[in-house]
Amino acid sequence: MLSNKVQDAINAQINAELWSAYLYLSMGLHFEAEGMPGIANWFKIQFQEEQAHATIFMNYINQRGGRVELKAIDAVPTAWNSPLEAFKATLEHEQKVTALINNLYALAEAENDYATRDRLAWFVSEQVEEEDNCHTLIDKFKLIGDNGMGLYMLDQELGARVYNAPAILSE
Numbered sequence: 303m304l305s306n307k308v309q310d311a312i313n314a315q316i317n318a319e320l321w322s323a324y325l326y327l328s329m330g331l332h333f334e335a336e337g338m339p340g341i342a343n344w345f346k347i348q349f350q351e352e353q354a355h356a357t358i359f360m361n362y363i364n365q366r367g368g369r370v371e372l373k374a375i376d377a378v379p380t381a382w383n384s385p386l387e388a389f390k391a392t393l394e395h396e397q398k399v400t401a402l403i404n405n406l407y408a409l410a411e412a413e414n415d416y417a418t419r420d421r422l423a424w425f426v427s428e429q430v431e432e433e434d435n436c437h438t439l440i441d442k443f444k445l446i447g448d449n450g451m452g453l454y455m456l457d458q459e460l461g462a463r464v465y466n467a468p469a470i471l472s473e
């Protein structure tokens with residue numbers, strides 16, 4: 303059985319994951335409209351990943367006999383001046399999500415809820431990967447600067463990204 307405190311905190315995290323999904327969908331649509339289909343693809347896969355994160359938490363609450371509460375999702379930005387600006391915003395956002403996950407992990411420990419703590423361990427590792435992906439892409443976009451050919455090639459590279467559902471989704 304989940305304590306009310308832990309259940310409320312996971313429900314807040316579900317909302318944060320869905321907001322992240324909404325943010326990356328908005329970025330995907332923006333870059334699609336700007337004629338950068340590869341970057342759009344990268345963000346739309348990110349959108350799917352965030353939906354998966356929310357679903358993992360929803361499944362977990364139900365597995366533990368709790369109640370999922372879906373709350374309103376706040377509006378997200380709709381335009382960015384460049385891919386570099388969008389990826390910098392992504393990194394900044396993911397660093398905030400990492401802090402939320404760490405706070406949730408600390409709460410689970412304080413409440414002696416070791417099952418929740420173990421489930422959160424997957425998210426702790428996932429955040430390392432998310433932040434690392436952003437750093438790598440920010441470096442690449444800085445390197446190409448205003449070079450149109452470089453941007454074209456990086457757009458092609460990001461167009462090759464495919465979505466892989468995490469195994470934990472079916473647990």
Ligand code: FEO
Nearest residue numbers: 319352355399432
């Ligand atoms: Fe669900 Fe990007 O963290």
